[in-house]
Amino acid sequence: MNALIQTTTQAFEFKFGYKTNIVVQAPGRVNLIGEHTDYNEGFVLPCAIDYQTVISCHKRSDDLVRVIAVDYDNQQDEFWLDSPIEKHPNYRWANYIRGVVKHLKKYANNIHGVDFTISGNVPQGAGLSSSASLEVAIAKMFQILYDLPLDGNQLALIGQEAENQFVGCNCGIMDQLISALGQTQHALLIDCRSLEARPVSIPKDFAVVIINSNIKRGLVDSEYNTRRQQCEAAAQALGVKALRDASLTELKNIETTLDPIVFKRAHHVITENERTLKAAQALVNGDYKLLSKLMAYSHISMRDDFEITVPAIDYLVEIIQGVIGEQGGVRMTGGGFGGCVVALVPKDKIDSVKTVVSDNYAKNFGFKEDFYVCTPSEGAHAICL
Incomplete structure (x- = not known):
């Protein structure tokens, strides 16, 4: 992860012209057992993994959101919080961010702009939830920067809403929930109806x-x-x-x-x-x-x-x-x-x-x-x- 922190903090200073020491991360996940049960309101047993999305960020005094996607050749997106948030015409990655911000605003109307850079090492297209990792990282960033009274369950639900309603993928809640709530050396037994999560220890050997x-x-x-x-x-x-x-x-x-x-x-x-x-x-x-x-x-x-x-x-x-x-x-x-x-x-x-x-x-x-x-x-x- 240290390489990701270095990459995002350096890109932040280079692109935005000032430094930040605020870094947020959210992990990918793997599901040990409980496949296609989440959208049937059943049980799953995932664990968060040590591959993650990392964000270097700093809040702004206005309502502009500026983001650099380091892994996509430093492509940049920007949009205003006080204007309707629509899909990006070209960048699919940007829609995960726009979607989370749009749905976050329904729960927190006291947020303002942010400058941030993103990089990650969750393998994409492998079923390890790189998208949920990104969504939860974005929600967590706003929660930390603006001291929002949102718990892990709420951050996960915001990520899921963004993916279902904005990006257009009809996923269950598991991926976002484990990214938000994961515990070191544990899997979580998650009830996908109540969102109750019980840690289950995984032996160190x-x-x-x-x-x-x-x-x-x-x-x-x-x-x-x-x-x-x-x-x-x-x-x-x-x-x-x-x-x-x-x-x-x-x-x-x-x-x-x-x-x-x-x-x-x-x-x-x-x-x-x-x-x-x-x-x-x-x-x-x-x-x-x-x-x-x-x-x-x-x-x-x-x-x-x-x-x-x-x-x-x-x-x-x-x-x-x-x-x-x-x-x-x-x-x-x-x-x-x-x-x-x-x-x-x-x-x-x-x-x-x-x-x-x-x-x-x-x-x-x-x-x-x-x-x-x-x-x-x-x-x-x-x-x-």
């Missing part, structure tokens, strides 16, 4: 390993929305507010009346909620054999019921499972159709996992993986320079 397949997730937006509609159809057929409220018995009772595809989608969500609650308890109990089994079943369910994995991802899960056995867990994580595999790996097995992946993945699938060894990290906060 385990690492969270993320392997990016580098298969671009071309179908993910349209397929995500289709899955969401199928889940809503199942909830309606069951007469419940969301699939979180349904049991497997209730689902099986109406199986003959449901479209078989809709049944499979609901079967995944209902069983995934059960697995997520059990996985959190398994971590608490140090029962890694059960955790391994639950993560494996989660992957099988994503493959067979939710149908969001691809052969390369299935292969990565298989070869990593062969190395770690029952001493950790591995599964696909994220929206699906490519993206990443997450593994909870004993630290003494990291090199073996890295070797089996580098020796076999590229030669079988023609893509070179990216390998990230992560530490569960703190959520959005200011950094004192």
